Amino acid sequence: MNKVAPKIGIFWIYNNTVIARNEVLDNVVSDSLMLYDTDFEHAVEWEKNNVYLPRFPELFHTDYQEINRGRVIYSAKKAIFHIYADRAIVMNNNHHQLVYCAFNLQEKNCAWHRDPHYRTFTA
Numbered sequence: 001m002n003k004v005a006p007k008i009g010i011f012w013i014y015n016n017t018v019i020a021r022n023e024v025l026d027n028v029v030s031d032s033l034m035l036y037d038t039d040f041e042h043a044v045e046w047e048k049n050n051v052y053l054p055r056f057p058e059l060f061h062t063d064y065q066e067i068n069r070g071r072v073i074y075s076a077k078k079a080i081f082h083i084y085a086d087r088a089i090v091m092n093n094n095h096h097q098l099v100y101c102a103f104n105l106q107e108k109n110c111a112w113h114r115d116p117h118y119r120t121f122t123a
Contacts (some may be wrong), residue, residue: 006081007103010040012052012069013095014059019052019067019101021045025074034076042069065121068095072103081105084115 009022021040028036045051046064053060059067070085081103089095090112100107 004104006074006085006105008036008072008081009038009103010031010071011044011091011099011102012046012064012067013022013098014067014077016094017055018098019056020102021049021101022052022072022103027089030076030097035052036076037071066120068118068120070115071087072099072105079109081110082114083110084118086120087114088120090096090114098108100105101117 005024005026007021007022007024008028011020011022012020013019013040021038023038023040025036028038030036042064050060062071066086068086069087073082073084074080083099085095089099096107096110096112099105105120
């Protein structure tokens with residue numbers, strides 16, 4: 001049986017669907033603190049690369065900060081995935097399951113954190 005490789009990166013949750021830019025963990029190099037993160041930026045992926053297309057064309061005139069979003073990083077020192085997100089995602093177990101599935105994560109290896117950096121704003 002093949003084990004599916006976990007991923008790290010950024011995401012949004014829209015209509016109970018994860019929109020993500022991620023990378024297989026094994027393809028990323030850690031920093032000096034043994035943290036693994038990607039260079040993906042929410043603003044760039046949303047506004048320049050239109051990561052939500054073709055599936056959600058109705059989002060074309062939205063700002064990346066209007067949709068609940070977050071980031072998955074990995075700490076090799078603690079062997080845990082840290083998921084930083086808007087409060088609406090952190091407090092919703094259904095959203096947790098969506099992120100676990102999209103990033104090939106196991107719940108037991110994850111820690112959820114509310115982060116004001118990912119707070120949702122409406123235009």
